[in-house]
Amino acid sequence: MWNATKRRRALAVLLALLATQLGSLVDPAYACGCGAMVPDGFSRIGVARETSVVRWDGHTEQIVMRFTVGGDAKRAAWIMPVPSRAGVELGDPDLIPELGRLTRPEHKTRTYFWPRERDWPFSSGRLDGAGAARPGAGEASVGVVGRERLGDFDVARLTATDPDALGDWLESNDFTLPDRLASELQPYVDRKWEYVAVRLAPREQGATLGGELDPLRISFASDRLVYPMRLSRLAKSAQALGLYVLADHRMEPASPIGGAAPEVTFAGTVTPEGSLAEFTGGAAPVFLTAIDQRFPDPSRIDGDHELRATAKDTPFRQVVYRDELLTAGGVPVWLPTVAGALLVLASTAVTLLSVRRSRRRRHPSAATAPPTG
Template sequence: MGMRYAMRSLVVTVGVALAAGSGAVMSANACACGGVVSGDSSARVNSESAVLGWDGRRETVLMRLGMRFTGADAALIVPTPTPATVSAGSADSFRELARVTAPERVTEYDWFGSGSLGGDASSAAPGSGPDVLSQVQLGPLEATTLRGGDLTGIREWLDTNGYQLRPEVSATLDPYLREGWSFVAMRLTSAKPLSGALDPVRITFDSDRLVYPMRMSAAATTPQSVHLYVFSDHRVTRLDPDTDRHTVATEFAAPVGEPSDPDLRALAAGHDYLTELSIYIPDPATITSDFLLGPAATDTPVRDRLVSKEYVEILGLPAGYVLIVAALSLIGVLASVILRRRSAR
């Protein structure tokens, strides 16, 4: 969602469209997946983190949203290439990712006192409704897997079940429907105010490529930020046609071994090269394709460094200069002694 919008790579609200409430639908924050809306503007996504894993046949998305919610219903729609299985994830997965990708701390010793401390809807004919394949309750979230139907039928189902999307957002469902995709519809069912990170949600589906659904984000009205973690055999980058229109930064890339967190270990499935991508999309209208992820040109490691300087002093003076003066003085004394001995001969 607007990430505050981060997505994909395995916990990613793969193309999520947030919606909520009844009555006049008003826009709240936009999100990387399409939009955050609420009938009373009470639902806001403060952060979205995602992790991706793919074994060549099946993809897993682990998603965690940070939300502030005080109103009625809030919901999101996630397109998937095939019907998905939805289950609960663990916050421990994200704690481990934060630890593994944290900047390397380096101490540099300054002997000369130079440098500085730093670091780098209208009426319509009835449509064909979707098939409800499964429905699970994950804490305050209800997740329903949908397959089939047409745009009118999907809209009717969503409206009947308390999901209200802006027309421009629901219109972005149509390309996915025409391509035979399925959807996961998730909505908050708790009446209690929520503030902070929701428990992660795991979405697993068959796919012949590593894809992060993004086309619904074209309906957003503000710049989008997407944060992805991807486990693979190699360093990963975006390969889709929209790549050059967006800013893509590799924040971390390196082999990390087998994760200690069991959920991450299952997600990685033996693929131990972790890539962390930050993507900024200044104009959502430039989104015409989903994110396609594949091997980068090289496996060159990337990791931020936090450099701190430690000043070495002797008697309150830069140690480098003191030692140089001392060395020159010693050389002078030795030279004087040698000359005297030669003169004495």
């Protein structure tokens, strides 16, 4: 009887552990800086970083997105709400690398006088003066505006008056998305936004989704600069967003929307050339603001990014310093300085000693003077 009871308990524990492991496989990891992304079946996918370019001229907004993903999924899907009818096409793959070059930090060298821990004589290195740096259902409530194949993307542009109907349409058309999507879509349905639903499927048969995907370009009319982020609260892993904003002025998020404080990594006027000129529609100077933000706990995201002009168009560029020991002719400046100071001290001491001896010879002391009387 006792052995039978122990066996039943052991079996229950084993089944519980097995259920936990199966649950971790069935529950996919989805992450996307602008919406929600899930893979198909039992596969897994994660968005390590989303980099986006936003262009706003006061009337029209354009967004170019590029995802860097990892995992073993062969297909995945995500959805992005937009405030008005959207146009979708493939983006220029050279655009984001070009902006990366324009906004890269400035590198400067600064010197220090006294040797540090890694310098001679504190280190075992040579005395070379080099301070090296460490450097279906509900169809009536869903309207299909358009559907097209763009590179690795199957794109559907949709309208919806019912979030549940939208979820049903997506599921019946192989856009597998999070179970809680309907409730998160409700604020967008209330505001009569539209949606861009995307299925990611590599053109190469049997290939998995990994690395940098093709950039996607979405454009829509908007009287304010908004970057949809609310659906990112469905993500189950920390998120990182890199945002390049091209507008008439320096721009900033109105609030952190539940993430870490946004960090400006570049701000300044640039003259578009090449892919950037094609994106902005000409060579006229435009103000570029580069923003980085992290979301350690995506569930705290409470809205979309709304960006506004700052009080002043103050330029900014990150500076990366390389510290070097101050040298002259390959010799640390502190070395001859210290040697010179020691020489001066020694010379002064010798001079003082010589003066004292000279005075003694000229004025013998009373102890050595001859007696009088």
